[in-house]
Amino acid sequence: MSQNNTFTLDGKTVPFTDGQTIIQAAMAAGVYIPHLCFNPEFKPHGSCKLCTVKANGRQTSSCTQHPLPDMRVESDTPEINDERRALLQMLFVEGNHFCPSCEKSGNCQLQATAYELKMMSPHFDQFFPDRPLDASHPEYLLDYNRCILCSLCVRASIDVDGKNVFALSGRGIKSHLIVNAKSGRLADTDFSGDDKAAHVCPVGVILKKRVGFATPIGQRTFDEQPISATPHPTVKGA
Amino acid sequence: MVSQINTHAGYLDTILDRRQHNAHNLLQILIEAQEHYGYIHPDALDYLSEHLQLPRARIEGVAGFYSFLHLRPAGVYRVLFSDNIIDRMAGSLDLMAGMCSQLWVEPGKVSEDGQLCISTTSCTGMCDQGPAMLVNNLAINRLDASRVNAICELIREQVPVTAWPVSFFSIEDNIRRRDILLESHFISGSALNALIQRGTQQTLQEIKTSRLRGRGGAGFSTGAKWELCRAATGDQHYVVCNADEGEPGTFKDRVLLNNFADMVFEGMTLCARIVGAAKGFLYLRGEYRYLLDHLQAVLQHRRQLNLLGEAILGLDDFNFDIEIHLGAGAYICGEESALIESMEGKRGTPRNRPPFPVTNGYLDQPTVVNNVETFAAASLIGLRGGDWYAQIGTDTSSGTKILSVSGDCERPGLYEYPFGVSVCQVLSDCGAQDTQAVQISGPSGMCIAPDEFSRRIAFDDIPTAGAFMVFNRSRDMFEVARNFVHFFAHESCGFCTPCRVGTSLLSNMMDKLSHGHGSPYDFAEIEKLNVLLQSTSHCGLGHSACNPVLDTIARFRPAYEKRLAHKEFVPAFDLDHALSQARQMTGRDDTGAHLERSDV
Ligand SMILES: Cc1cc2nc3c(=O)[nH]c(=O)nc-3n(C[C@H](O)[C@H](O)[C@H](O)COP(=O)(O)O)c2cc1C
Ligand code: SF4
Numbered sequence A: 001m002s003q004n005n006t007f008t009l010d011g012k013t014v015p016f017t018d019g020q021t022i023i024q025a026a027m028a029a030g031v032y033i034p035h036l037c038f039n040p041e042f043k044p045h046g047s048c049k050l051c052t053v054k055a056n057g058r059q060t061s062s063c064t065q066h067p068l069p070d071m072r073v074e075s076d077t078p079e080i081n082d083e084r085r086a087l088l089q090m091l092f093v094e095g096n097h098f099c100p101s102c103e104k105s106g107n108c109q110l111q112a113t114a115y116e117l118k119m120m121s122p123h124f125d126q127f128f129p130d131r132p133l134d135a136s137h138p139e140y141l142l143d144y145n146r147c148i149l150c151s152l153c154v155r156a157s158i159d160v161d162g163k164n165v166f167a168l169s170g171r172g173i174k175s176h177l178i179v180n181a182k183s184g185r186l187a188d189t190d191f192s193g194d195d196k197a198a199h200v201c202p203v204g205v206i207l208k209k210r211v212g213f214a215t216p217i218g219q220r221t222f223d224e225q226p227i228s229a230t231p232h233p234t235v236k237g238a
Numbered sequence B: 001m002v003s004q005i006n007t008h009a010g011y012l013d014t015i016l017d018r019r020q021h022n023a024h025n026l027l028q029i030l031i032e033a034q035e036h037y038g039y040i041h042p043d044a045l046d047y048l049s050e051h052l053q054l055p056r057a058r059i060e061g062v063a064g065f066y067s068f069l070h071l072r073p074a075g076v077y078r079v080l081f082s083d084n085i086i087d088r089m090a091g092s093l094d095l096m097a098g099m100c101s102q103l104w105v106e107p108g109k110v111s112e113d114g115q116l117c118i119s120t121t122s123c124t125g126m127c128d129q130g131p132a133m134l135v136n137n138l139a140i141n142r143l144d145a146s147r148v149n150a151i152c153e154l155i156r157e158q159v160p161v162t163a164w165p166v167s168f169f170s171i172e173d174n175i176r177r178r179d180i181l182l183e184s185h186f187i188s189g190s191a192l193n194a195l196i197q198r199g200t201q202q203t204l205q206e207i208k209t210s211r212l213r214g215r216g217g218a219g220f221s222t223g224a225k226w227e228l229c230r231a232a233t234g235d236q237h238y239v240v241c242n243a244d245e246g247e248p249g250t251f252k253d254r255v256l257l258n259n260f261a262d263m264v265f266e267g268m269t270l271c272a273r274i275v276g277a278a279k280g281f282l283y284l285r286g287e288y289r290y291l292l293d294h295l296q297a298v299l300q301h302r303r304q305l306n307l308l309g310e311a312i313l314g315l316d317d318f319n320f321d322i323e324i325h326l327g328a329g330a331y332i333c334g335e336e337s338a339l340i341e342s343m344e345g346k347r348g349t350p351r352n353r354p355p356f357p358v359t360n361g362y363l364d365q366p367t368v369v370n371n372v373e374t375f376a377a378a379s380l381i382g383l384r385g386g387d388w389y390a391q392i393g394t395d396t397s398s399g400t401k402i403l404s405v406s407g408d409c410e411r412p413g414l415y416e417y418p419f420g421v422s423v424c425q426v427l428s429d430c431g432a433q434d435t436q437a438v439q440i441s442g443p444s445g446m447c448i449a450p451d452e453f454s455r456r457i458a459f460d461d462i463p464t465a466g467a468f469m470v471f472n473r474s475r476d477m478f479e480v481a482r483n484f485v486h487f488f489a490h491e492s493c494g495f496c497t498p499c500r501v502g503t504s505l506l507s508n509m510m511d512k513l514s515h516g517h518g519s520p521y522d523f524a525e526i527e528k529l530n531v532l533l534q535s536t537s538h539c540g541l542g543h544s545a546c547n548p549v550l551d552t553i554a555r556f557r558p559a560y561e562k563r564l565a566h567k568e569f570v571p572a573f574d575l576d577h578a579l580s581q582a583r584q585m586t587g588r589d590d591t592g593a594h595l596e597r598s599d600v
């Protein structure tokens, strides 16, 4: 249709088709832009802000922003990566992330993105929120301590599973994930291990029980290659 | 499964019928359910889920978003002290502490007998007559020790709020300076009659000629907005009046709705004719719940005059009516796309933009959202023409602006000026003395010092949504900024990482400075946070959340420096502070219950 459907990403020419967002076009061209709440299978959400880029000099979320012909997009710059590191640090201190004891370690996108961006410390003071576990379900465990509020499970449950197992409640720093049951327990919802929602969590909240550490740490997805070389992180062993 | 008899069915059925069993009215339904029952009972959630065919979790998620909705018993008397810095300066904290101790309750906790909860809320829009509180969502102002004592007595005697003295609930207008808008004696229908004579297209032209810009803060051209919406295709067009007025220190929309509602509704009707809308909404902040009956009466009167409803003024193709939606304690719902989400019965999370409401607004249809004052001004323009309006004010800013003046001055209240008025003029008119600073347009606006008092209120100098908070030299500007930062943290919707976490980090830092653990290192941190929030936040709330701190650091650095007991970085963890819980539990506060401190 239009003559020139390309933009430049850090100097590299990237083609795009109508309707694609910057991150989608970049992924198709094999260029990694850090992201957490974006998953190519779902409608973009635009909440984590890890995918922030500068498009024609203005900061924007590349998972929701559509490119324009000849747009100049900057992503892998020291300035933007500094900001991304700060956002990651915020996510780490907001929840309780004790990676060495987490079943998701090595398969976790938060952890892998932190390695990728060379985040050395949480930097900010920890919030240490009090978030109880939900072990009510026979097959699955919910460890809310690690929830980053990306809402992928919410979207998967609604859009793919045709259910409403998860939703967000609260506001501001008190925002939190809830499940669709009066008791507040996963066991009392229609959740099943076959649901898409059981397999989309980028961090270690929704975990299958009794398979703990089946793949030894050291041989997991992001142990073998960095997240930037895994453009569609389909996590092993989930 | 046979559904069991739900004891909440009785009142919920009435509410559901009134609200057409429409899931888009969920927030209204929840507000009314709570007004009836005191809180939203788990069984009520079940019943609503079944009858609105909405997942329970989604209803719970909506209820959990709004500060005024409760999913647990929250007391028969729910007392909320307005917590703007202006209320604090007028003594709200002492009054609240006094009330808590008189009634033996802890702030924020429901009393053991389930009778009472005393807590704080963001600015209730009564800064010209504070300290203010809400009791079961009704406003009581001009609090002092004797009024608080009387309230304590009424609560002790368990007198229902409806039987409290009416004088407690009286609210002043305090209009101090009138110009074209506040001095107008508007006659219902006059602007619509002018529209019919002039023609729709020409009326739009008048709005454009007037160079009217939005009065809600962003200052977008009203004519351009209406034209875009008129041009947008959709099954329906909508007109929304934004009366969320949540910016601390702003109260002019309250007074406009109390005295000039007819003019505001007429402005909405003009807009409806121009963009082709049949339905309008007024989104009224929950704090102004007391205005609801009055506004309904004005709407009813307009229907009787055939200025609303079917075939307005005899024109067969002119149908328009207005419905009022209430908010429930969420500042973010003033942001236009969050407001639309809230009107659709959802959590008030700002949308991804573009698309903008003019093309994809309420129910994804073309929608105009304007501020209360903007619609009132549009009525005047409809009546008297664009040229007349355009010659008032300045080149960039035509017409007048209503300021909500509060704080350290003799005559707080509403002041309407042609754009271009200087800050010192306003200060002199309101009787402010020894002024140290003025916070203009609320916490998201700017804080200026005396060397800038010759600056002017206008879009190209100091733009404002209306708040004008005055601080004299006795005030501690650090505490002002700290109060504002807490406001943003409380009101962040929580959608995006930088604002959700960043506003809390910022409040923690300000608290750390206030406890005397700050070092110059913290300034640098605040600076970094600001850059991050500005560049990565999803909406205007996050973008402006650091403004109060940066403005006050730049202008009132000594207020910060006197808190920097340390030259080197000090961790936020404070051992003595950590003992405060133990002190509270044991009721001790003697020296033995404190750690020795080197700095005292
Ligand atoms: C956090 C936030 C809060 C806002 N609150 C209000 C408000 O209470 N009232 C208002 O009219 N506009 C508010 N706005 C601006 C609206 O988004 C919108 O621009 C305005 O209602 C448009 O009307 P106007 O063009 O007549 O000003 C707010 C914006 C933001 C970002
Ligand atoms: S549980 Fe996982 S997928 Fe769901 S919101 Fe939290 S982090 Fe995202």
Ligand code: SF4
Binding pocket: B332, B349, B350, B491, B492, B493, B494, B495, B496, B497, B499, B500, B537, B538, B539, B540, B541, B542, B543
């Ligand atoms: S900036 Fe704040 S208020 Fe705006 S979307 Fe993000 S979290 Fe919500």
Ligand code: FES
Binding pocket: A034, A035, A036, A037, A038, A045, A046, A047, A048, A049, A050, A051, A052, A061, A062, A063, A064
């Ligand atoms: S990936 Fe774009 S905001 Fe989360």
